Amino acid sequence: MGTIIWTTIGAVLTLSVYSFLYKDNPFYKFAEHLVVGISAGYYLVIYYFNFIQPNVVAPVFLLRFGDEVIGFGSSTWWLALIPGLLGLLLYTRFFPKVGWIGRWSLGIYVGGYAGLSLSPTMQARVLNQISANALPLTSVTNVFLIVGLLGTLTYFFFSMKHKGVLGVMARVGIVFLMVGFGASFGYTVMSRVSLLIGRVGFLLQDWLHLL
Amino acid sequence: MNIFERFMQIDRRWIFLAIGIAVVIPFFFPLELPVSVTDPVQNLYDALDRVPANGQPLLLAIDYAPATLPELEPMSLALLRHAFSNDVNVAVLTLHPAGYGLAERVMVQAADEMGKVYGEDYCFLGFRPGLSAVILGMGVNVRNVFPEDAYGTPLNDIPMLDGIRNYDDIPLLITLAGWSAAEAWVLYAHQPYGQDVGAGVTAVMATDLYPFLDTGQLVGLLGGMRGAAEYEELIGHPDAGVRGMDSQSSIHVLIIILIILGNIAYFGDRRKKREMERDAA
Amino acid sequence: MVRVFHILLVSSALIMLTAGSVQAQETALPGDTASDVLDTVPPGPPCSLTVRDYLENSDFGDKIEIEWGLSPDDGSGAGDVTGYVLRRSLAEGEVGEKLDEITNGTTRYIDESVEPGTEYYYSLEAYDGANSSEPVLAGPVAGRANMFQWSRLPVLVLMVVFFAMVAWFTAAAGKGAKLFVRRIPGLNAIEEAVGRATEMGRPVLYVPGIGEIDNIMTIASLNILSHVAKITARYDTPLIVPTARAVVMSAAEEVVKQAYAEVGNPDAYNPDNIRYLSDAQFAFAGAVNGIMLREKPAANLYMGAFWAESLLLAETGFEAGAIQVAGTAMVSQLPFFVTACDFTLMGEELYAASAYLSREPKLLGGLKGSDWMKVVSIALIAAGIIARAVGLESFVAWFQTQ
Numbered sequence: 001m002g003t004i005i006w007t008t009i010g011a012v013l014t015l016s017v018y019s020f021l022y023k024d025n026p027f028y029k030f031a032e033h034l035v036v037g038i039s040a041g042y043y044l045v046i047y048y049f050n051f052i053q054p055n056v057v058a059p060v061f062l063l064r065f066g067d068e069v070i071g072f073g074s075s076t077w078w079l080a081l082i083p084g085l086l087g088l089l090l091y092t093r094f095f096p097k098v099g100w101i102g103r104w105s106l107g108i109y110v111g112g113y114a115g116l117s118l119s120p121t122m123q124a125r126v127l128n129q130i131s132a133n134a135l136p137l138t139s140v141t142n143v144f145l146i147v148g149l150l151g152t153l154t155y156f157f158f159s160m161k162h163k164g165v166l167g168v169m170a171r172v173g174i175v176f177l178m179v180g181f182g183a184s185f186g187y188t189v190m191s192r193v194s195l196l197i198g199r200v201g202f203l204l205q206d207w208l209h210l211l
Numbered sequence: 212m213n214i215f216e217r218f219m220q221i222d223r224r225w226i227f228l229a230i231g232i233a234v235v236i237p238f239f240f241p242l243e244l245p246v247s248v249t250d251p252v253q254n255l256y257d258a259l260d261r262v263p264a265n266g267q268p269l270l271l272a273i274d275y276a277p278a279t280l281p282e283l284e285p286m287s288l289a290l291l292r293h294a295f296s297n298d299v300n301v302a303v304l305t306l307h308p309a310g311y312g313l314a315e316r317v318m319v320q321a322a323d324e325m326g327k328v329y330g331e332d333y334c335f336l337g338f339r340p341g342l343s344a345v346i347l348g349m350g351v352n353v354r355n356v357f358p359e360d361a362y363g364t365p366l367n368d369i370p371m372l373d374g375i376r377n378y379d380d381i382p383l384l385i386t387l388a389g390w391s392a393a394e395a396w397v398l399y400a401h402q403p404y405g406q407d408v409g410a411g412v413t414a415v416m417a418t419d420l421y422p423f424l425d426t427g428q429l430v431g432l433l434g435g436m437r438g439a440a441e442y443e444e445l446i447g448h449p450d451a452g453v454r455g456m457d458s459q460s461s462i463h464v465l466i467i468i469l470i471i472l473g474n475i476a477y478f479g480d481r482r483k484k485r486e487m488e489r490d491a492a
Numbered sequence: 493m494v495r496v497f498h499i500l501l502v503s504s505a506l507i508m509l510t511a512g513s514v515q516a517q518e519t520a521l522p523g524d525t526a527s528d529v530l531d532t533v534p535p536g537p538p539c540s541l542t543v544r545d546y547l548e549n550s551d552f553g554d555k556i557e558i559e560w561g562l563s564p565d566d567g568s569g570a571g572d573v574t575g576y577v578l579r580r581s582l583a584e585g586e587v588g589e590k591l592d593e594i595t596n597g598t599t600r601y602i603d604e605s606v607e608p609g610t611e612y613y614y615s616l617e618a619y620d621g622a623n624s625s626e627p628v629l630a631g632p633v634a635g636r637a638n639m640f641q642w643s644r645l646p647v648l649v650l651m652v653v654f655f656a657m658v659a660w661f662t663a664a665a666g667k668g669a670k671l672f673v674r675r676i677p678g679l680n681a682i683e684e685a686v687g688r689a690t691e692m693g694r695p696v697l698y699v700p701g702i703g704e705i706d707n708i709m710t711i712a713s714l715n716i717l718s719h720v721a722k723i724t725a726r727y728d729t730p731l732i733v734p735t736a737r738a739v740v741m742s743a744a745e746e747v748v749k750q751a752y753a754e755v756g757n758p759d760a761y762n763p764d765n766i767r768y769l770s771d772a773q774f775a776f777a778g779a780v781n782g783i784m785l786r787e788k789p790a791a792n793l794y795m796g797a798f799w800a801e802s803l804l805l806a807e808t809g810f811e812a813g814a815i816q817v818a819g820t821a822m823v824s825q826l827p828f829f830v831t832a833c834d835f836t837l838m839g840e841e842l843y844a845a846s847a848y849l850s851r852e853p854k855l856l857g858g859l860k861g862s863d864w865m866k867v868v869s870i871a872l873i874a875a876g877i878i879a880r881a882v883g884l885e886s887f888v889a890w891f892q893t894q
Contacts, residue, residue: 021227024785032778039309039772046308050338054359066358067365090742106705106742113706116343120398122647124428130869131891132426134876146877153870156840158673159863177838181827184418187435188824191282191414191800193234193462194436197455198281200234211238278774278800309772343706351552351608379554379604390773390799391707415800415824426892 011207014199056084148176215480218472226469233465237457244460246453251424252441255385255409255431259290262382264298268371272386272396273314274307279389279413284317285439285452286411287387291321293446295332300371302381304336304357306345306392311338315361330369337361342392346399350378350406378406383430389413393420397428411438534623535565535573543614543633546602553608553637558601563618563625566596572620578603579615579627587615587627606635646891650868657864662857671856673848681835682716682845685791685815686723695730695765696720697789699805701796701820702736702776705743708843709821713796714747715846715855716819720793721751725760733766734783736776741768777801781808794818794833795842798825806832819845 013034016027059065059080063072070076086105093099133149135142151173154166162170205211262269271290275283294301305314318335327333336357339345348356353375359365366372374380384406386396393410397420400406407430410420414435423429433442436459439452539561546555558578566573573596580603581588591614594601606612613631617624665671689696698717703710717733724731733748735741745766752761769779781804784792792809794802795818802818802825809816810832818829819837829836837845840862847855872891879887 022224029782032775032782035772035775036770036779039770039775043308043771046311046338047340050308050311050361051340054363055339055356058358066354067367068358090739093742093745102742103746106739109739110705110711110743113343113704114708116347117398117706119644119647119651120402122651123402123644124398124423126869127646127650127891128426128428129422130872131876131888132422133873134880134888136880137877146873149873150870153866157863157866158676158840158844159860160672161674180418180823181830184415184824185827187414187417188803188827189466190435190437190459190463191279193230193459194282194414194455195278196230196234196462197436197458198451200231200238200458201281201451201455204235204238276773278772342704374605376605377554391703391797413800419824 007207011203014203018199056080060084147172152176213480213483215476215483218476219480229465230462233461234458237461238454241454242457242460244457246437246440246444246456248441248445251432251434252438252445253431255411255433256293256442256445258383258407258409258430259293259299259385260297262294262297262299265300267375267380267382268300268302269294270381270384271301271303272384272388272392273303273305273310273317274386274388274390274392275313276307276309276389277313280313281451281455282413282436282439283387283389283411284313285436285450285455286433286442287314287317288321288450289439289442289446289448289452290385290387290411291318292325292448293442295321295325295327296446298332300331301333302336302372302375303333305338306340306342306395307388307390308338308340311361330364331371334369334371335361336366342395343399346395347403350400350404352377378404381406383407383409385409385411387411389416394423397423401428414438532623535618535620535625536563536569537625538563538576538616538618538628541614541616541628541630543612543630545633545636547638553635554604554606556603556606556612556614556633556635558603558614558616558630560599560616560628562597562599565620566618573618574621575619577617577619577624579617581613581615582610584613584631585629586613588613608635608637610634653868654861654865658857658861660857661860662853665853665856665860671860673844673856673859676837676841676844676848677835679837679845679848681815681817682720682793682849683723685793685817685834686720686727686729688815689790690724690727690729692790694788694790695732696724696791696793697780697783697787697809697814698731698733698793698795699780700733700735700740700744701794701798702773702801703740703797704737705739707797709797710740712843712846713819714743715850715852716793716795716842717744718747718751719846719849721748722755725752725755725757728757728760730762731765732783732787732789734769734776734780735767736769736771736773738768738771741766773799773801774804777804780805784808784812784814788812788814790814792816794820794829795837796820798822798829803828803832809833 013031016031019025020028054066059070059076063070063077065076065080068076086108089105090102092101133145135145137143137146151169151171153173154169155173155177157166157170160166259269271287271294273287291301301318303314303318305311315335318333321327322329322333336353337360339356345356353372354366357366360369378384378400384396384400386393386408388410389412393412393416396406396408396410401408408428409431410429411433412420412435414437417432417434417438420429420432424432433439436452436455440449440456441452443449443452541558541560543556543558545553546557560576563569563573563576565571575596576594576598578591578594578601579588580591591603591605592601603612603614611632611634613629614633615627615629617627619625661671686696698720700713700717701707701710705711721731723729731748733744735744745763748766749758749761749763752758770776780801783789784805785808792805792814794805794816798805798820799822802820802822806816806818806829816833817835817837818833819842820826820829821839821842823839826836826838830838843855843862844859847859876888876891879885
């Protein structure tokens with residue numbers, strides 16, 4: 001019985017959202033606001049019980065990290081406390097006079113993330129791709145790949161005007177880009193259609209049991 | 212208004228209706244078109260087949276939200292069924308807050324089907340925010356990031372995680388994502404720690420990840436519902452993925468026709484207007 | 493009498509044998525069979541044992557290397573050593589738990605189950621299938637992470653080259669050198685769009701994507717936002733910035749507030765227009781669409797990291813009749829922006845725009861640095877192709893880190 005009720009609520013909401021295809025209406029608006037409101041509340045609960053509780057509250061106040069009892073003032077304790085405090089500092093912007101303190105946390109956050117991603121990006125996106133693209137020019141596919149790669153790189157070269165050879169290369173690059181966008185477009189249509197198929201499958205099978 | 216103009220300005224609701232019909236009909240009259248298996252899917256299947264039974268676990272990152280459910284849930288179900296039928300232990304986690312409930316439901320469904328026991332055959336670590344920081348942290352010690360599982364049990368009390376410390380003890384990681392999480396696993400788990408990573412992503416994202424296949428940074432890739440259907444064929448358990456393929460094909464035919472008609476109308480309209488301009492001149 | 497002696501002899505022999513077999517069972521290791529029971533001579537212990545932090549291949553401090561000299565009975569002497577037993581403990585003098593059995597003739601073992609920084613003591617004994625030698629002890633030893641991972645030298649080299657170029661160009665730009673950046677088609681579109689919104693007396697909508705603050709596209713977007721905010725501040729045009737990430741909202745607030753202050757119109761800044769809507773992708777897209785339909789902005793600018801919401805936003809904006817300019821490096825979303833917007837900054841053009849508009853030395857330096865990095869990459873690919881052609885595979889392999 002419970003399943004029927006929940007499935008029906010899901011089905012009604014699905015249909016409310018699809019009603020937007022006809023035109024904007026109160027059912028769609030209701031569903032839209034419901035999603036925004038519920039997701040905000042849901043996220044709050046998930047964040048608290050999956051992260052703040054085990055990784056901040058438990059070590060700092062209950063002196064427990066997993067099954068490990070940690071000492072007050074131990075390294076684990078400090079490592080839970082300091083980031084927690086930095087996070088709390090973000091709330092200083094509710095008090096305009098001391099709001100600037102929040103920038104410290106923001107600075108550490110932005111700087112830390114930028115640093116973390118630097119070396120892996122260089123490896124994954126540059127070095128490994130360079131070695132993978134140093135292909136022997138023995139097949140048509142390889143020649144095609146190299147020409148496309150050089151053309152596209154030239155298109156995104158901003159230090160010279162696109163004239164002469166550079167202009168031709170850039171033109172080749174944009175052709176490859178557009179072909180790439182076309183392929184991407186096709187994949188995306190497939191993705192969007194899958195979403196519709198999934199919902200239709202839900203309506204026909206899980207809700208109406210027609211299949 | 213000429214015929215081309217009229218076609219260009221057709222009320223889009225007719226197109227919505229046509230697409231709706233094209234989706235629904237194959238559900239009642241399946242064409243059962245054959246699904247051929249592509250290399251990236253086969254490679255992921257083979258990689259999972261090599262994970263030892265009842266030993267070090269497969270790490271399954273269910274990083275998707277409800278919005279990409281129809282594409283990615285069939286994948287996770289197929290992967291879990293494959294792992295469980297091989298008696299491979301599975302540790303599930305999510306890096307997307309909305310993935311929490313979805314990961315749990317698909318994991319429980321597959322485990323119930325196969326009669327698997329929580330803690331011995333599979334476990335759920337829950338959600339952590341911070342993406343790259345979480346992935347990098349797990350490279351040192353999973354327990355630093357996940358001191359306890361999703362239900363508050365310390366990781367040390369979960370038998371299947373005994374002796375599992377970091378990526379050295381995880382033979383394969385598969386991420387299912389409709390956002391940059393898939394790339395993040397490559398960047399922060401494969402690149403620094405050499406973790407073998409496989410991915411299942413929405414079709415939209417597949418083109419983003421192809422460069423990682425050629426370089427071996429990904430062991431295999433499932434792209435969209437089609438990838439799910441191929442995997443379902445491989446494990447011999449056709450489900451939502453295979454079922455959706457007929458609708459997928461019928462809509463593709465419809466869209467190709469619409470694109471062709473749209474282009475004819477666009478160029479035809481342009482020619483008509485040029486002719487009119489010339490006549491006026 | 494002879495009978496008594498005989499009984500005594502037999503019984504004592506039986507006692508000896510029983511005792512021996514009990515003893516053998518206590519120390520015997522796998523391979524214990526009836527024939528081994530008679531071997532009561534333990535092999536000589538390994539002649540040395542050294543333990544040290546594993547240094548090859550640059551580990552994370554989770555490996556310890558153990559080396560030893562063979563027992564005199566391994567291969568030579570009695571020649572009956574079948575293997576070694578390695579034990580590990582946390583306290584000195586304690587024999588500890590068995591870690592592994594190692595076959596004879598081996599002199600090296602890598603313990604890969606070490607907690608970085610913890611001190612361990614190791615003991616090693618030789619065994620011959622029946623008896624074990626005296627253990628040889630060594631320790632303490634702790635695994636320490638290497639300072640440098642040599643296999644990633646190429647990363648460092650390339651990074652140094654890149655940073656040097658960026659630093660050089662930044663310094664040059666700072667000194668007022670005119671660094672050439674070619675005009676990006678459609679760059680002025682941003683200013684035109686804002687101008688039109690001003691003429692029509694309607695707001696400008698600026699969506700900085702749904703990426704986190706660590707996403708470089710979000711950061712570029714905030715730079716462009718600063719430029720846009722300066723224009724709207726000058727013309728007193730309302731600027732609405734919906735965000736999907738709390739941290740991005742804080743950053744956007746800072747950027748817009750500062751831009752309004754710099755132009756000298758701080759009172760026009762309206763904090764209520766910098767909004768956090770939802771972390772959930774489609775809830776965010778739905779809410780932004782709502783803003784477009786209800787508040788009717790005349791210019792929609794989408795700059796930053798976008799996923800599936802790109803088309804939902806751009807199509808609704810197109811329907812609403814707004815001028816639209818998009819910019820993203822998300823390759824998979826570019827097709828939709830290209831078809832649904834008036835102008836699109838593709839890929840790196842987004843970063844170039846942020847540098848071009850602001851003329852900020854740091855950004856210009858970054859743009860020029862990455863420009864010449866492309867030249868370096870092309871040169872390296874060309875060198876790689878030539879190296880492959882002449883059979884120098886190791887040159888290409890050098891770049892393959894991991």
